[in-house]
Amino acid sequence: MAIETPLNSPSRYDRNPATRLDETHSAWAGSAAWEELRRAAYAASDTPVVAIDTYPGVDLPALLAELGPAFEGFRIIDAEEEAAHPIAEIDTMIADSLTDDRVFGVLSHLDLDAFYDRARLDALRGRIADRNAPVLVAGWGAQLAAPEADVLVLADLARWEIQRRQRAGAPNWRSANGEEDTLRKYKRGFFVEWRVADRHKRRFLDRIDYLLDSNGSVAGAKLITGTTFWEGLRKTAAQPFRVVPFFDPGVWGGQWMKEVCGLDDDAANYAWCFDCVPEENSLLLAVGDHVVELPAIDLVFAYPEELLGSLNFARFGAEFPIRFDFLDTMEGGNLSLQVHPLTDYIQNTFGMHYTQDESYYLLDAAENAVVYLGLKTGVDRRRMLNDLKRASAGEIAFSATEYVNTYPAKKHDHFLIPAGTVHCSGADSMVLEISATPFIFTFKMWDWDRVGLDGKPRPIHLEHAAKNIQWDRDSEWTRANLVDRVTEVASGDGWVEESTGLHELEFIEVRRHWFTAPVPHDTRGTVNVLNLVEGPEAIVESPSGAFDPFVVHYAETFIVPAVVGPYTIRPHGEGVGRRLGTVTASVRGTQTGGAS
Numbered sequence: 086m087a088i089e090t091p092l093n094s095p096s097r098y099d100r101n102p103a104t105r106l107d108e109t110h111s112a113w114a115g116s117a118a119w120e121e122l123r124r125a126a127y128a129a130s131d132t133p134v135v136a137i138d139t140y141p142g143v144d145l146p147a148l149l150a151e152l153g154p155a156f157e158g159f160r161i162i163d164a165e166e167e168a169a170h171p172i173a174e175i176d177t178m179i180a181d182s183l184t185d186d187r188v189f190g191v192l193s194h195l196d197l198d199a200f201y202d203r204a205r206l207d208a209l210r211g212r213i214a215d216r217n218a219p220v221l222v223a224g225w226g227a228q229l230a231a232p233e234a235d236v237l238v239l240a241d242l243a244r245w246e247i248q249r250r251q252r253a254g255a256p257n258w259r260s261a262n263g264e265e266d267t268l269r270k271y272k273r274g275f276f277v278e279w280r281v282a283d284r285h286k287r288r289f290l291d292r293i294d295y296l297l298d299s300n301g302s303v304a305g306a307k308l309i310t311g312t313t314f315w316e317g318l319r320k321t322a323a324q325p326f327r328v329v330p331f332f333d334p335g336v337w338g339g340q341w342m343k344e345v346c347g348l349d350d351d352a353a354n355y356a357w358c359f360d361c362v363p364e365e366n367s368l369l370l371a372v373g374d375h376v377v378e379l380p381a382i383d384l385v386f387a388y389p390e391e392l393l394g395s396l397n398f399a400r401f402g403a404e405f406p407i408r409f410d411f412l413d414t415m416e417g418g419n420l421s422l423q424v425h426p427l428t429d430y431i432q433n434t435f436g437m438h439y440t441q442d443e444s445y446y447l448l449d450a451a452e453n454a455v456v457y458l459g460l461k462t463g464v465d466r467r468r469m470l471n472d473l474k475r476a477s478a479g480e481i482a483f484s485a486t487e488y489v490n491t492y493p494a495k496k497h498d499h500f501l502i503p504a505g506t507v508h509c510s511g512a513d514s515m516v517l518e519i520s521a522t523p524f525i526f527t528f529k530m531w532d533w534d535r536v537g538l539d540g541k542p543r544p545i546h547l548e549h550a551a552k553n554i555q556w557d558r559d560s561e562w563t564r565a566n567l568v569d570r571v572t573e574v575a576s577g578d579g580w581v582e583e584s585t586g587l588h589e590l591e592f593i594e595v596r597r598h599w600f601t602a603p604v605p606h607d608t609r610g611t612v613n614v615l616n617l618v619e620g621p622e623a624i625v626e627s628p629s630g631a632f633d634p635f636v637v638h639y640a641e642t643f644i645v646p647a648v649v650g651p652y653t654i655r656p657h658g659e660g661v662g663r664r665l666g667t668v669t670a671s672v673r674g675t676q677t678g679g680a681s
Contacts, residue, residue, distance in 0.1 A: 096347030097621065097638040102327035103369035103376055104320055110313040112375035118297070118308035119155035122236060125294065129235035132216055135159070136234035137223040137297065140286070140380075141258035141278045142247035143240050145224055147303040156221050162213075164224035165259060168205040172259045175200055179277050187268050188525070188544050190276030192436035197226055197285040206230065225258060225282065228289050239286060240297040240306075243367040243380040245331045245359070247274060268544070275525065287386050287403075291315075300367070300378040307377050309370070314379070315387065317370040322388035324632035325625045325652070327643045328366035328381045333357045336535055336543070339417035341449060341515045345640055354417060360642040361409035361614055362524065394611040394647030396675035401439070407593060407614045407670050408524055409642040412516040415449065420509040421529040421543065422457060422485055424550050427505050431526060434549075441527070442591040443502040443520035446668060447494050448618060448640060451513035454494040457485060458508045459563030464488050466556055470547070473530050477545045483531040490560050492568055497618065497666070499597075501567040503590040505555035517616055519587070519595055519670050528553065571597075580604040585668070594673045599666050603655035606645075606669070610677030613645040615654075619666030624657035 113121045126133035135156075139145055145165065153161055170178075178200075182193040198206070209230050213220055222230050228237060247255075251270045256263040258278055262270060296314045298307040309317075332348055335356025342348055342355045359365055363381035370377045382405075385392060389403040397406060412420065425441040432438060445456060460469075469488045476483035489507055492500070494514055502508050502520075507530070510516050528550035529543060537543045558567075566588055575582040579602025587593045597618075598604050606613070617623055617637050625635040625643070628651050636657060637643050645652060656665050 098346040103371040105371040112372040113308045133235040135221040135236045136227040136231040137238040138227040139240040140242040143299045159219040159221045162222040164227045164230040193277040238295045240299045244365040318387045322391045325635040330360040337418035339413035339415035341415035358411035363405040391648040408522045422531040425504045441523040445500040446517040447498045449515035454514045455491040455511040462559040499585040501586045501588040611675040614670045616642045622658040622660040
């Protein structure tokens with residue numbers, strides 16, 4: 086089918102949104118970065134200690150190769166080689182967290198010092214303290230080796246970049262698993278390495294002298310001061326902003342995002358876009374002539390209350406609770422038939438403290454589009470599970486429509502999917518998922534007789550699924566509770582506000598605004614996540630001038646921090662004279678004043 090994108094071609098979707106800092110801030114790249122670190126080191130001491138603590142996934146051998154010539158006269162120390170446990174010992178230590186499953190593990194609560202030999206680490210600290218020449222120590226754990234370093238540098242890295250490197254053959258930390266299944270490498274990162282790494286860097290984030298952007302090549306790495314790093318995050322946390330979206334192909338992927346988001350037309354397809362998953366996305370800071378990339382999670386760690394709001398922070402800690410992403414099946418295929426774990430199950434089985442509640446908001450749909458949602462009334466659970474088991478063994482093709490409801494899906498429909506509900510998006514749909522942040526806990530039950538892009542069957546988790554399917558969510562219950570739950574809640578001059586969900590079992594509230602004139606909004610002390618779901622362009626403004634006007638384009642997701650308070654959205658540019666639409670998600674019960 087032809088994809089209609091009036092006033093959105095050529096694409097206005099911004100794939101590289103950035104927060105610009107003023108001219109008082111500087112950045113250095115390549116050799117200039119190393120010169121700046123040398124200058125700062127010798128300004129602090131005649132025999133300085135520089136500690137460069139690297140996030141797991143940073144190319145440490147390449148970094149050390151750059152540092153050697155740049156820091157002539159320094160003793161260069163690889164903290165990992167000097168004091169980390171052998172990887173075989175670490176593998177034994179984390180075996181219970183990794184499990185034998187290809188996808189799922191259990192969240193680790195280890196600290197980084199568990200990966201280090203205490204005696205060897207103490208000896209290394211002693212040698213550094215007794216130095217008679219300058220020292221540079223690098224690696225994941227350099228800060229442990231030199232806790233009183235004269236210059237402390239965090240070499241940071243976004244999780245999406247780690248995944249790109251692993252797909253290209255990079256191993257996990259200190260592991261010889263470059264050729265291993267990428268799902269298993271991701272599992273090791275998600276359940277162990279990244280949890281330990283985030284716990285580690287949070288302990289010294291407020292003390293860094295510099296941040297090294299390690300998302301590109303080591304030779305061209307970009308450096309900013311700790312002051313610039315914190316000012317960039319402070320400014321971002323006080324205004325509307327966007328994270329850097331990333332796009333990924335899939336076996337069911339479609340063609341819609343290519344045109345609307347201005348992507349590579351030669352790619353076979355794009356299935357996912359993660360446009361608001363701060364755990365994995367990046368933030369960009371424009372500093373002078375350089376653009377510096379940071380993990381977006383650093384903002385959550387640095388300013389959790391300002392960003393999330395006091396009640397969200399009290400409930401979730403420094404974790405962003407709302408996820409927006411795209412699922413593109415236009416001219417593609419069905420998603421896998423799936424179900425997500427109940428809260429009690431995800432806590433007891435995987436160590437997550439809240440679950441993967443979801444919803445599908447239709448940005449676009451072909452005439453034949455459907456959503457699979459809930460079970461048909463009267464299904465025989467034993468027969469259904471047996472058919473799924475036989476299908477996974479290749480004995481039969483599972484007849485999804487025999488057991489699962491299908492609902493016609495049209496543009497701007499909103500389907501609610503509390504955990505435990507069997508569901509999937511059908512082909513020829515463009516879905517904006519408005520969901521809780523957990524995103525890998527999908528129990529696939531049937532994948533339509535296909536394999537993944539790697540040529541391997543995608544993992545099926547029938548045992549997990551069977552323990553979470555809510556069999557009472559039948560045709561009548563689904564229709565009454567999860568389909569077309571739109572109600573008008575307010576209106577004004579040139580605008581209408583509607584509630585579209587989510588279900589009472591889910592903690593996210595979604596409001597949709599249709600407007601031709603300025604619409605008043607107020608965060609009321611809780612973070613708002615929005616998407617411009619209709620119209621080419623709008624502008625977000627502060628009634629008091631607290632932040633600079635912020636322009637958004639069709640299909641862009643943006644975040645309004647809790648601290649912002651009142652703001653307005655109105656048509657702008659080519660949006661003037663047209664009826665525009667936004668959806669706004671927030672966490673129910675976390676507003677701190679005013680009317681709902």
